[in-house]
Amino acid sequence: MINIQNIWKQFNGEYVHCGISLDIPDRETVVVLGKSGGGKSVLLKMIVGLIKPDRGNIVVDGNEVRTMSYRNLRAHRMKFGFLFQGAALLDSLTVGENVALPLRYHRRKKVTDIPARVKRALETVGLEGVEQMMPSSLSGGMRKRVGLARALVYEPPYVLYDEPTTGLDLETADGINLLINDLRNTLGVTSIVVTHDIRSAFVVGGLFAILNEGKIIMTGTADEIRNSTNEEVRKYIDSNL
Amino acid sequence: MDGTVPENSQAVPSFEFFAVIGRHALRFLEHLGRYFTLLWWIIRHFYFARAYTRSVFRQMLDIGNHSIPIVIFTSAFVGMVTAVQSAHQLYDWIPRSVVGNLVIKSVLLELTPLLTALVLAGKVGATITAELGSMRVTEQIDALETLAFDSVSFLITPRILAGITMFPVLVIIGDFVAILGGLLGAVAVAHIPAEAFISGMRTSFLVSDALFGILKGVFFGFAITSIACYMGYHVEGGAEGVGKATMSTVVLACLTVVVLDFMLASTLL
Numbered sequence: 001m002i003n004i005q006n007i008w009k010q011f012n013g014e015y016v017h018c019g020i021s022l023d024i025p026d027r028e029t030v031v032v033l034g035k036s037g038g039g040k041s042v043l044l045k046m047i048v049g050l051i052k053p054d055r056g057n058i059v060v061d062g063n064e065v066r067t068m069s070y071r072n073l074r075a076h077r078m079k080f081g082f083l084f085q086g087a088a089l090l091d092s093l094t095v096g097e098n099v100a101l102p103l104r105y106h107r108r109k110k111v112t113d114i115p116a117r118v119k120r121a122l123e124t125v126g127l128e129g130v131e132q133m134m135p136s137s138l139s140g141g142m143r144k145r146v147g148l149a150r151a152l153v154y155e156p157p158y159v160l161y162d163e164p165t166t167g168l169d170l171e172t173a174d175g176i177n178l179l180i181n182d183l184r185n186t187l188g189v190t191s192i193v194v195t196h197d198i199r200s201a202f203v204v205g206g207l208f209a210i211l212n213e214g215k216i217i218m219t220g221t222a223d224e225i226r227n228s229t230n231e232e233v234r235k236y237i238d239s240n241l
Numbered sequence: 242m243d244g245t246v247p248e249n250s251q252a253v254p255s256f257e258f259f260a261v262i263g264r265h266a267l268r269f270l271e272h273l274g275r276y277f278t279l280l281w282w283i284i285r286h287f288y289f290a291r292a293y294t295r296s297v298f299r300q301m302l303d304i305g306n307h308s309i310p311i312v313i314f315t316s317a318f319v320g321m322v323t324a325v326q327s328a329h330q331l332y333d334w335i336p337r338s339v340v341g342n343l344v345i346k347s348v349l350l351e352l353t354p355l356l357t358a359l360v361l362a363g364k365v366g367a368t369i370t371a372e373l374g375s376m377r378v379t380e381q382i383d384a385l386e387t388l389a390f391d392s393v394s395f396l397i398t399p400r401i402l403a404g405i406t407m408f409p410v411l412v413i414i415g416d417f418v419a420i421l422g423g424l425l426g427a428v429a430v431a432h433i434p435a436e437a438f439i440s441g442m443r444t445s446f447l448v449s450d451a452l453f454g455i456l457k458g459v460f461f462g463f464a465i466t467s468i469a470c471y472m473g474y475h476v477e478g479g480a481e482g483v484g485k486a487t488m489s490t491v492v493l494a495c496l497t498v499v500v501l502d503f504m505l506a507s508t509l510l
Binding site (some may be wrong): 045048070073077078080089150 | 375
């Protein structure tokens with residue numbers, strides 16, 4: 001369970017979060033919708049402790065992220081898989097080495113076990129025989145899939161998606177959406193998806209939160225969002241659908 | 242008098258001048274503080290770096306092996322120029338073997354370590370900053386952190402260790418090549434007999450001179466790689482930021498090398 005409690009954050013004197021509170025139930029996919037540059041990615045980075053809030057707390061499984069020591073923070077991060085917007089694969093490593101990275105350094109598994117787990121993770125995201133390829137030779141959709149395989153290879157209970165479908169064509173975006181749903185259904189992971197792609201959001205989301213001008217203006221199910229009479233929500237939904 | 246500064250007053254630009262100086266001084270101190278914080282982090286978390294020994298060897302190859310051609314090229318010409326210019330400046334009544342003395346002293350103590358460092362400040366320093374800067378702007382460093390890596394121990398410590406170990410090796414290679422270059426320049430251009438040049442070198446060769454040059458390599462290696470890592474790791478502002486940081490690294494590393502060179506010469510010679 002992730003509890004986001006009254007988060008405030010400013011950059012260069014401008015607030016991007018003004019008292020955000022949100023609960024993420026276990027085994028649920030929560031979609032945070034909002035404009036580009038509205039602080040959605042910052043929220044994900046706060047959850048894994050990459051950015052500290054100015055005020056407020058984030059509590060994951062009863063532990064406050066803000067006050068964690070660096071050693072505890074590293075243990076905390078092992079609970080999360082993080083799919084970055086551009087996949088953030090290490091350019092100097094092959095696809096296989098990228099996916100194996102967390103296993104090779106943290107899990108102390110027998111080396112013989114690692115290739116099998118890498119292969120399995122890549123198969124989960126619909127890729128086979130790409131272990132020896134370099135990230136630069138992959139398409140955008142493949143890069144995202146490899147990024148997702150890397151995020152899933154150590155089977156974390158939480159997966160965070162930062163704009164998973166941005167920059168992809170419809171067919172590839174649908175593939176990623178299916179994958180997100182499959183992961184929830186088969187592995188039971190708790191997911192947070194931040195996106196401004198409403199079409200995809202309604203495919204993957206169970207619960208929704210709409211972030212506008214640093215505040216969450218509405219939370220609810222897909223139907224509640226669609227039928228909302230809140231003027232700001234309507235404006236956002238209508239302009240993006 | 243209402244206390245306001247009249248328009249077109251000459252006082253305004255002069256205050257602005259001091260404000261600019263103050264802002265730059267504060268910015269410099271901020272960078273210095275962050276640089277030493279980074280170094281302190283490396284020392285405190287050195288045990289994390291044990292897991293990344295493969296990374297150290299990879300960096301040693303990148304910094305060391307890939308720099309050998311440029312070091313050989315530079316050192317050969319440094320040796321030749323030193324020999325030719327020394328010969329040119331000597332009076333006829335001074336024995337020609339003195340050219341050997343001058344070449345070996347200049348090369349071991351000063352020229353090879355300094356010029357190797359200046360060349361590598363461009364090559365190695367710029368490469369490291371561009372690599373780390375690109376990783377920062379494409380969120381690869383954030384990705385490492387989310388995978389529970391200590392990104393400093395994984396990316397920076399191996400590069401600095403490789404710099405500290407490989408720069409002295411490059412200086413040793415440079416010393417040999419520069420001496421051979423000096424011999425070639427002395428014989429082929431200044432028409433000094435090889436025996437005279439070699440005997441001159443042998444009479445003034447001191448192991449301590451060679452060790453001093455190698456020690457300089459250690460300091461220069463540390464300075465260049467740590468500055469380059471700092472600049473790359475803290476890049477802001479996308480591709481433009483990477484370009485600016487790379488340029489700053491080369492300038493800053495070169496300046497640091499010459500200042501360090503003077504400080505080492507003043508304290509250790």
